[in-house]
Amino acid sequence: MIFDFTHDHGGERLSGVYGGDPSGVTAVVLHGAGTSSTERLLPLAREFVAHGCRGIAFDFSGHGGSTGRLSESSLRRRFEQAVAVIDAYAPADGPLVLVGFSMSGQTVADLVRHYGHRVTALGLCAPAVYTAQAWDVPFGDGNGRFSETIRQPGSWRQTPALEVLRAYEGRAVLAVPGTDTVIPAAVTEAVQDALAARAQYSRFDLPDAQHQLGTWFRDHAEDRRKFVEEVLTGLDDRGWTATRAWVAKHIGNDRSVADSRLLSGGWSSQMRRLTLDDGSDLVQRTLVKPFFRHAGSGLLAREASVLTLLEGQEGVPAPEFVAVDATAEHCDHPTLLMSALPGRVRVDEDDLDRRLDLLAAQLVRIHGVVPDDRPRTYQAWTSPEHIRPPVGRLGERAVDMIRRDPPSYEGCFLHRDFHPGNVLFTGAGPGLRITGVVDWVEASCGPADLDVAHCSTALALLHGPRHGLDFRERYEAHGGRDLADGADHLYWRLLDALHYCPDATKLAGPWRDLGRHDLTPDLLGDRLEAYMDGLLQRYG
Numbered sequence: 105m106i107f108d109f110t111h112d113h114g115g116e117r118l119s120g121v122y123g124g125d126p127s128g129v130t131a132v133v134l135h136g137a138g139t140s141s142t143e144r145l146l147p148l149a150r151e152f153v154a155h156g157c158r159g160i161a162f163d164f165s166g167h168g169g170s171t172g173r174l175s176e177s178s179l180r181r182r183f184e185q186a187v188a189v190i191d192a193y194a195p196a197d198g199p200l201v202l203v204g205f206s207m208s209g210q211t212v213a214d215l216v217r218h219y220g221h222r223v224t225a226l227g228l229c230a231p232a233v234y235t236a237q238a239w240d241v242p243f244g245d246g247n248g249r250f251s252e253t254i255r256q257p258g259s260w261r262q263t264p265a266l267e268v269l270r271a272y273e274g275r276a277v278l279a280v281p282g283t284d285t286v287i288p289a290a291v292t293e294a295v296q297d298a299l300a301a302r303a304q305y306s307r308f309d310l311p312d313a314q315h316q317l318g319t320w321f322r323d324h325a326e327d328r329r330k331f332v333e334e335v336l337t338g339l340d341d342r343g344w345t346a347t348r349a350w351v352a353k354h355i356g357n358d359r360s361v362a363d364s365r366l367l368s369g370g371w372s373s374q375m376r377r378l379t380l381d382d383g384s385d386l387v388q389r390t391l392v393k394p395f396f397r398h399a400g401s402g403l404l405a406r407e408a409s410v411l412t413l414l415e416g417q418e419g420v421p422a423p424e425f426v427a428v429d430a431t432a433e434h435c436d437h438p439t440l441l442m443s444a445l446p447g448r449v450r451v452d453e454d455d456l457d458r459r460l461d462l463l464a465a466q467l468v469r470i471h472g473v474v475p476d477d478r479p480r481t482y483q484a485w486t487s488p489e490h491i492r493p494p495v496g497r498l499g500e501r502a503v504d505m506i507r508r509d510p511p512s513y514e515g516c517f518l519h520r521d522f523h524p525g526n527v528l529f530t531g532a533g534p535g536l537r538i539t540g541v542v543d544w545v546e547a548s549c550g551p552a553d554l555d556v557a558h559c560s561t562a563l564a565l566l567h568g569p570r571h572g573l574d575f576r577e578r579y580e581a582h583g584g585r586d587l588a589d590g591a592d593h594l595y596w597r598l599l600d601a602l603h604y605c606p607d608a609t610k611l612a613g614p615w616r617d618l619g620r621h622d623l624t625p626d627l628l629g630d631r632l633e634a635y636m637d638g639l640l641q642r643y644g
Contacts, residue, residue: 105123106121106122106123106124106146106149106150106153106159107121107122107123108120108121109121109122109162109193111162111188111189111192111193113184113185113188113189114165114181114184114185114188116165116170116171116172116185117170117171118162118163118164118165118170118171118185118188118189119142119162119163119168119169119170120142120160120161120162120163120189120193121142121146121149121159121160121161121162122158122159122160122161122193123149123150123153123158123159124152124153124156124157124158124159125153125156125157125158126158126195127195128156128157128158128198129157129158129198129199129200129201129224129225129336129339130157130158130159130160130190130193130194130195130198130199130200130201131149131152131153131157131158131159131160131200131201131203131335132160132161132186132189132190132194132200132201132202132203132215133145133148133149133152133159133160133161133203134161134164134186134202134203134204134205134208134211134212135161135163135164135167135168135205135208135318136205136206136207136208136232136318137206137207137243139167140167140205140206140318141163141167141168141169142161142162142163142167142168142169143168144318144319144322145161145205145318145321145322146161146322147321147322147325147328148161148203148318148321148322148328148331148332149161151328151329151332152201152203152332152336155332155333155336157201157336158194158195160189160190160193160194162185162189164177164181164182164185164186165177165181165185174243175242175243175244175245176242176243177242177243178239178240178241178242178243178250179207179210179211179214179234179238179239179240179241180239180240182207182208182211183211183214183215183218186211186214186215187215187218190215190219197222198222199222199223199224199339200215200219200222200223200224201223201224201225201226201227201335201336201339202215202216202223202225202226202227203226203227203228203229203335204226204227204228204229204231205229205230205231205317205318206229206230206231206232206286206287206315207232208231209228209229209230209231209232209233209265209295210231210232210233210234210263210265212226212228212231213233213263213264213265213266213268213269214265214268216268216269216272217264217268223272223274224274224275224339224342225274225275225276225277225335225336225339225342225343226272226274226275226276226277226299226303226335227276227277227279227331227334227335228276228277228278228279228295228299229279229317229318229321230279230280230281230284230286230287230292230315230317231278231287231291231292231295232260232286232287232291233260233263233265233266233291233294233295234254234259234260234263234265235253235254235256235259235260235261235262235263236262236263236264237253237259237262238250238253238254238259241253260288260291260294261294266294266295266298267298269295269298269299269303270298270299270301270302271301271302272299272302272303273302273303273304273342273366274303274304274342274343275303275304275335275336275337275338275339275342275343276299276303276304276305276306276343277305277306277307277308277331277334277335278292278295278296278299278305278306278307278308279308279310279317279331280292280307280308280309280310281310281313281314281315281317281320282309282310282311282312282313282314283313283314283315284314284315285314285315286315287315296393296394297393300374300392300393301374302366302374303343303392304337304338304342304343304344304392304436304437305392305393306334306337307394308330308331308334310327337436338436343436344436345436346434346435346436347388347390347435347436347437347439348361349434350427350429350434350435350439351378351386351388351441354426354427354441355380355386355426359380359381359382359384360380360381361378361379361380361381362379362380362381363378363379364376364377364378364379364388365377365379367387368449368614368617368618372391372393372396372545373389373390373391373392373396374389374390374392375387375388375389375390376388376390377444378444384444385443385444386426386441386442386443386444387423387441387442387443387444387445387542388439388440388441389404389407389439389440389441389442390435390436390437390438390439391403391404391437391438391439392437396438397432397437397438400430400431400432400437400438401430401431401438402430403430403438403545404428404429404430404438404439404440404545405428405430406479406480406544406545406547407428407440407544407545407547408425408428408430408440410422410479410544410547411423411424411425411442411544412425413473413475413476413477414473414544417473419469419472420466420469420470420473420541421445421528421538421539421540421541422540422541422542422544423442423443423444423445423540423542424442424443425440425442426441426442426443427440427441428440428441445528445539445540445542446528446530446539446540447528447529447530447538447539447540448528448529448530449524449525449526449527449528449529449618450524450527450529451524451525451566451615451618451619451620452619452620453567454532455532455533455536456567456571458533458536459524459529459536460563460571460575460578461578461582462529462536462537462538463522463524463527463538463559463575463578464575464578464579464581464582464584465582466527466538466541467519467522467555467556467559467579467584468579468582468583468584468585470517470518470519470522470541470555471516471517471518471552471555471584471585472517473517474517475517478549479517479547479548479549480548480549481515481548481549481550482518482520482548482549482550482551482554483546483548484510484599485599485600485603486599486602486603488503488506488507491503491602491603491605492605492606493602493605493606494605494606494629494632494633494636498633498636498637498640499605501640501644502598502601502602502636502640503602505591505594505595505598505640505644506595506598506599506602508595510595511551511588511592511595511596513550513551513553513588514551514585514586515549515550515551516549516550516551516552516585517547517549518547518548518549518550518552518554518555519541519544519546519547519555520546520547520548520550520554520555520558521543521545521546521558522541522555522558522559523558523559523561523562523563523611524559524562524563524566525562525614525615526541526542526543527540527541527542528540528541528542551588551596552584552585552586552587553587553588553592553593553596553597554596554599554600556575556576556579556584556587556596556597557596557597557599557600557601558600559575560572560573560575560576560597560600560635561597561600561601561604561611561632561635562611563575564601564631564632564634564635565604565608565611565612565623565628565631565632565635566612566615566620566623568631569631569634569635569638570638572635573635573638573639573642576593590643591643591644593643594639594640594643594644597639597643598636598639601632601635601636601639602636604632605632606629607625608625608628608629608631608632609623609625609628612628
């Protein structure tokens with residue numbers, strides 16, 4: 105049963121509803137801006153109650169049955185009002201499920217920061233996020249300072265909300281309408297990327313809906329039920345119930361997971377180090393981002409076969425394969441379980457010359473692997489039609505150099521994603537050595553030039569153009585395979601480098617998570633252009 109309430113806060117009277125089991129999780133449903141109110145969200149609140157939750161929904165000041173003037177409200181006041189209502193009507197210290205529509209996407213992020221580990225699940229419905237400069241500014245009449253601030257192009261990129269969502273590790277569902285003329289697609293993509301970093305994330309697409317998802321859920325009972333069930337999936341394990349059960353099955357009845365720790369540096373996957381009760385460690389790769397999840401059956405099945413191939417391969421320290429659920433038949437997401445390797449990723453500047461030599465020598469050994477079964481042929485990650493090169497003659501010339509058929513080559517076994525972020529080191533100085541090479545998802549057959557090119561691009565961005573330009577010579581000095589000359593080698597180098605135009609932060613994002621905060625978009629852009637210019641001068 106749902107009951108009405110009024111709650112006095114800050115000189116205003118907030119109107120709302122609550123009901124359901126007070127001993128369970130509390131689901132808090134927050135409406136958006138404009139003419140939104142709790143009225144259209146009552147069926148959703150009742151749905152949560154029907155699923156065993158305590159449900160709370162209320163009107164922010166200036167909306168529905170609450171007092172106050174909307175023009176005097178602000179993002180800060182919405183957050184403070186939500187805290188006041190939750191503290192008054194939710195069981196103290198009990199678990200929270202936060203559901204926010206449109207503007208309340210920002211409020212949900214603010215509440216996650218405030219309540220921390222109490223928040224076990226999120227439901228974000230066509231959410232908005234805003235620059236920190238707008239948080240204290242009154243909304244006004246739609247033409248004042250608040251509107252001016254949030255309408256600055258790209259201002260939302262400065263929001264603290266994305267970092268809060270990136271750090272969140274519970275269950276998260278993003279409801280996305282097929283047509284949204286209010287929230288830019290770039291905002292939705294940024295929220296999705298943030299949630300996919302650590303959360304047990306799912307996307308809930310509503311192809312026939314528009315921005316007003318509160319109205320949609322009110323009028324479409326089946327979608328409303330499915331959405332609530334998605335949000336509440338595996339709630340006792342913060343969304344990971346199925347995956348944890350699958351892991352337990354494959355490590356055996358005599359062992360259990362004593363600790364799980366998210367590893368830094370991943371981009372396509374969530375990587376977790378699982379410490380078992382006998383002191384041994386495993387690594388769990390989980391494909392959460394929708395693009396990679398949909399490709400999971402091919403990606404993880406391929407990595408599983410490559411790890412099996414490399415078992416016992418001298419000179420190539422790869423993880424040992426344990427188990428795989430490539431189609432998420434048993435897990436919450438496509439998942440691969442493998443052994444943990446010693447060492448750590450190094451992206452600092454210490455022992456750099458020695459590390460680069462070790463990288464080159466390791467790549468030579470990888471290219472020396474001769475598999476019994478030829479792996480798939482490499483796939484190019486870009487093409488002239490899909491590149492947005494740097495403005496000017498340099499960009500035009502670089503793209504022109506790859507506007508041709510690929511050069512002929514003698515194929516060899518490729519890692520295909522070999523760079524410092526996928527190599528583990530131990531020791532220092534003369535004792536420095538490589539103890540692991542990870543992320544074999546893209547392993548394939550192709551020209552050695554392509555692996556050299558990819559590592560070179562990464563080195564140019566991470567340590568400066570000179571180190572990328574000179575990596576070929578290091579590779580050849582360690583006895584590498586014959587590489588192409590002149591324009592043919594330039595083709596492979598530019599094919600890789602142009603993949604990261606105009607936003608090289610795609611490759612460098614995990615490096616910043618590892619402490620390289622100096623790698624700003626401007627610095628990366630300058631390094632990438634200088635590197636391509638150097639390639640054109642050397643091989644063009």
